[in-house]
Amino acid sequence: MADSRQNNEIFEWKYFLLLSTVPFFAVLTELAPTGVLSSIAGDLNVDIAKAGSLVGHYALAAAIFGIPLIAASVTMDRKKLLMMILFALGIFNLIVAFSTNFTLTHIARFLSGLSAGVMWPMIVAYGVKMTSKNHGGRAVAVIMAGSTIGMSLGIPLFTLVAKLFGWRAEFYLMGGLILLDMLLIGKILPSVPGEERTESNSLPMIIKNKGVLTVMLITTLVIIANYGVYVYIERMVDSFKLSGGISLAQLCFGAGSLVSVILVTKLIDGHLYGLLVGLFSLGVLSLLSFRIFRGTALVAHLSFAAWGMSYSSVSTLLQAVVSKQVSKGRDIATSLQSAMFNLSILIGTHFSGFILTETGGDINPVILMGIVFLTGGTIVAILSRKIIERDPA
Template sequence: MSVTNSTVKAKDVFPWLIMILMSSVTFVGILSELMPSGVLPLMMADLNINEVQTGNLVGYYAIASAIFAIPLISLTMQYNRKMLLMILLGGFAVSNIAAGFMHNYMIIIVLRVIGGICAGVMWPMIAAYGMRLVDEKHHGKAIAVIMAGTTLGISLGMPIMTSIGNSYGWRTEFIGLGVVIILIAIISYFALPSMPGERLTKSSSPFALLKIPAVLIVLLLTLLGVIAHYGVYVYITSLVDEIQLSGGVERALLYFGIGSLISVLLAIKYTDKYLRLLTVAMFALLIISMSLFLFSSESSWIGHFAFFLWGLSFGPLVTLLQAAVSRQVETAKDVATSVQSSVFNLSIMIASSVAGLLLGIYSPMSLVYLAIGLSIPGLIISIISKKALGPQL
């Protein structure tokens, strides 16, 4: 009895240091995925490829994540969570360091696919891993803290890595990230608690989850929100050039990052109680920020403010959607979040491809119109989805 009570007490105390360490994993995970976006011109020149091919370095990574997430999460459910994370971090490190030494575009694509496969397993697994370490009332907070790494990666990591890439070359950027991932893996090996896997049952299978209406609503919101955001973000350098923003992409990412940091702090505090309100606000802010880009060429401060508002919208994206889908199941949350993660990554691939096609035909402002067009139905669905997102608004 005393052992049970101590376990309950331990879970009731929120393990900040463990969650922050897990957040560092998502930090390097998002950098591994998006780094090519900040150094598109450098990679185009060095590898002698066009803009769409460079965008595919993000797109193929994302589609690998989408394709392999559900089957690999299902296959690895029974394995110890900590040991699985060590393998995934090793995959991230190898794919980035090796890419930094390669000069053949197709080999780099293969390495990006390997990284994408690791990401496809890591994103849903680490969220569920963290939730199992805390009491149910802290599940939203656990996801918010762990996924804050994605926001920090975009807001702080991307500007830093882009600066390193511009100063020392994109290869140094990739190799440097690989070394950081190895350091995080070593710390995680000694600091993270061991956690056994779970058995996969028929009731918790991906196909069973897809029969739940609330899960389908969350997946639709994922599709709309991710394509809207990433369709613009993958080609952020093209947007900055189009509106002739003072300070360039580094200044844009700075304001974007400040907004993201503010919103992720709000998500940590309020996701468990106000999930639907935050989701509605996310889509509303995206519409407002994209609308401001249409007028930003007239004044730099409008452009900078638009990037700030976009960051406010972008910051809690992963947290809100993963928290929403995890609410729909009692067990095997890894599988639930893997389904959402697959749709998330598939949406990034679609965003990269569609945005690349639009960019080849129209100006970068077409991506802004795409984001607005997808955000409006997302906003409406969020407002009316009481069962999927909760009654509080």
């Protein structure tokens, strides 16, 4: 099979659907502990806060080490690199599954985060190189749909497995499926060579790129807004006394996410700017409706669905935009965006937690914070049309 980027207009769905399983399993690996923290804490004899570090330090490892590792591996064959990452994720999940020592579990989770820090940037660049530039946006949308499906369907399903068979069963299952995925990718996907090291794809050159810096700014504002509010979605639902509770709110949110996947996949190549501005604006309106209408039946449920449409599309749209800012060094450009994404999660969740503490648990100032930051990100996006619509070729 050819080792170069496809030059025809055929979109090989089987390649990109298979690649979408990688973000699916990455999201599961990252967030799996959240539904079983109390079980993990009890089994490993630590308190719930310490068990929570298994999620936080995973994200920290991805944020810190993603950029240097991507820069170091820029010349490697993309398929071989992806298989190495999946092997590592699979093994580290299995270590978590059988470990009875918190320190070993913590090390395995940290190394999983490190592996994911390499995976997120390179998976998009790998996919884009397997199709023509006219289908680059669709490739990103299909691949990143795996993360949306992982959040909306995968997490509840694997949490159910943990509830029925124990939290270790969840990690055994993930580890085994990830290793199987590695074998399928090795058999089915084409090899794509890495890039020769040049000044144009070096980290110092990429980080000076105005378009990349603009995407990083938008990422910071939008992710602080969304994650800062979403982490307290349960508090918000309880405060609103919402009919149907958290389960119905998450169902509406998930339904909106799935609609977004279909919409973005169909329109991203020809309407990236309109999608990005429109969906970000929809997010602002949904947060505003929470402030104005609070728990009003139907309105609040529709707002959760609208927020799901906006929120779930963020990663896909921003990865598509940043990949258009450079013709060489896409892996490094996307690694910068991914690192900012992860750092913004930490900033957003800590900032909203601080606000919640200082206001005596009032969720409304947190929602207001989300509105301010998301509005800022939307305004920057509106003013950056030339950057968003840039064609690096």
